[in-house]
Amino acid sequence: MLVPLLLALFSSPLALAGEVILPSTLPNFAACVNEPLQFSCENTTAITNTCCSPTPGGLVLQTQFWDLRTGLESEGQLLPVDSWGIHGLWPDFCDGSFTQYCDLSRQFDPSPSPNTTNGLPNGTFIPPYTGPGVDTFILALGRLDLIDYMNKYWINQGAPNKDFWAHEFSKHATCTSTFDVKCFNNDKEHQDVINFFDAVIRAFSKFPTFDFLAVAGILPSNTTTYTLAQLQNAVKAQTGAIPYFGCTDRGTQLDEVWHFNHVLGTEQYGHFKPVDSTTPSTCNPTGIKYLERAPGSEREVRVIP
Ligand SMILES: *[C@@H]1O[C@H](CO)[C@@H](O)[C@H](O)[C@H]1NC(C)=O
Ligand SMILES: *[C@@H]1O[C@H](CO)[C@@H](O)[C@H](O)[C@H]1NC(C)=O
Ligand SMILES: *[C@@H]1O[C@H](CO)[C@@H](O)[C@H](O)[C@H]1NC(C)=O
Ligand SMILES: *[C@@H]1O[C@H](CO)[C@@H](O)[C@H](O)[C@H]1NC(C)=O
Numbered sequence: 611m612l613v614p615l616l617l618a619l620f621s622s623p624l625a626l627a628g629e630v631i632l633p634s635t636l637p638n639f640a641a642c643v644n645e646p647l648q649f650s651c652e653n654t655t656a657i658t659n660t661c662c663s664p665t666p667g668g669l670v671l672q673t674q675f676w677d678l679r680t681g682l683e684s685e686g687q688l689l690p691v692d693s694w695g696i697h698g699l700w701p702d703f704c705d706g707s708f709t710q711y712c713d714l715s716r717q718f719d720p721s722p723s724p725n726t727t728n729g730l731p732n733g734t735f736i737p738p739y740t741g742p743g744v745d746t747f748i749l750a751l752g753r754l755d756l757i758d759y760m761n762k763y764w765i766n767q768g769a770p771n772k773d774f775w776a777h778e779f780s781k782h783a784t785c786t787s788t789f790d791v792k793c794f795n796n797d798k799e800h801q802d803v804i805n806f807f808d809a810v811i812r813a814f815s816k817f818p819t820f821d822f823l824a825v826a827g828i829l830p831s832n833t834t835t836y837t838l839a840q841l842q843n844a845v846k847a848q849t850g851a852i853p854y855f856g857c858t859d860r861g862t863q864l865d866e867v868w869h870f871n872h873v874l875g876t877e878q879y880g881h882f883k884p885v886d887s888t889t890p891s892t893c894n895p896t897g898i899k900y901l902e903r904a905p906g907s908e909r910e911v912r913v914i915p
Contacts, residue, residue, distance in 0.1 A: 634751050635804040637661070637793045639876060649872040649883060651704035661793035664786055664877045667701025667708065669888065672813040672869045676900070679907040681768040688909040689765055694819045694867065696764040698778035699810045699877065701786040702870075706888030711736050713784035716791075718744050718776040718803070721769075729785055743772040744779065747800035748807065756804065759811055762911040778810070779803055788876045809878045816882055817869045822848045823900075830902040836864075837896045845869075851884035857893035864893060864900045 642662035646655060650668025657665045664670060674694040680687045689695055702708045711722065712729030714736065722736035748757045766774035783789045783806040794802050823829070826844035828836055841864070842852045849869065856866030870888065874881040 634798040635801040638795045649874050651872050660787035664701055664788050666703050667786055669702040669704050670871045670873050671700040672817050673697035674819055674867050676865050678901055678903050680765055683907055689907055690763050690911045691908045692820050696814050698782055699813050700782045709785045710781045716784050717780050719780040720773050744776040745772040747803050751804055779806055819867050830900050832902050835897045835899055838891055838893050849884040852886045854887035854889045855891045855893050861894035862899055864898050
């Protein structure tokens with residue numbers, strides 16, 4: 611009786627495996643199963659399979675904006691109520707320096723900024739992209755759920771959202787080793803692009819900056835001001851680390867946050883460990899305005915129970 615039972619146990623998962631339909635955007639990370647697991651920027655041995663841990667860009671920044679308007683309100687391009695907006699997911703070197711536009715064969719940015727790359731080859735002019743938008747890449751793979759989320763939280767200023775998404779992919783993901791073309795099966799076109807977008811929103815969901823601040827009593831206000839220490843302590847109380855806060859208007863108006871991390875495993879699926887910012891804040895120590903948006907510049911995108 612034992613032998614047929616064992617055969618049944620071993621054969622049924624195999625039979626099922628043949629029917630499992632994997633998302634068309636998954637990277638091929640099977641080789642990572644046998645790699646030593648180390649936090650990026652904390653590895654004590656060389657990371658030989660660069661698909662398995664972001665390297666050399668192992669200081670991973672999940673960056674966000676507090677914009678007050680989009681400039682395209684009349685076209686329905688609005689900011690999410692009670693939420694910061696996504697900027698991107700950046701691969702800094704462990705010392706905080708970085709490269710950008712590292713693979714010109716994956717240049718989808720309609721307005722490269724800067725217009726020369728310091729990724730390899732250094733100094734090369736980056737031609738503006740004029741092909742179909744990256745939104746068409748997402749739709750071609752049937753990811754209506756993804757494009758819907760991105761249109762809620764990943765909002766451009768003065769140009770369509772899709773241009774911003776393309777910019778972030780070509781400027782930053784092409785310098786992130788775990789999004790290299792070689793890490794994918796390449797059985798579907800642009801699966802690396804869609805996998806990056808998925809990774810960005812997954813990382814963003816770990817850092818609800820609006821909520822971190824709100825639970826400490828720090829809310830947008832056109833009459834109150836805050837200190838930098840108040841902002842930093844509110845986030846540190848939740849993540850254990852001090853992020854970078856950016857301000858415009860000579861350090862008086864809060865408009866940016868960068869959450870720094872080391873990552874255990876890949877940037878796509880790994881565990882993010884917040885670490886202190888390597889970049890000094892551009893906000894003044896006191897008198898920081900965290901301004902309310904005009905009602906016409908935002909929309910409710912949450913599911914309110
Ligand atoms: C960490 O990994 C990188 C990439 O393989 C390597 O250059 C570096 O020397 C490693 N660090 C240590 C301390 O082994
Ligand atoms: C590249 O950018 C620089 C600095 O913004 C600008 O002065 C220059 O005209 C641009 N070059 C081209 C060919 O667009
Ligand atoms: C690229 O070239 C510039 C100017 O020559 C230099 O300052 C910079 O360090 C170089 N960057 C890299 C990553 O080699
Ligand atoms: C708050 O101030 C900003 C900047 O002046 C303005 O754009 C916005 O409309 C104001 N919001 C409200 C709700 O008054």
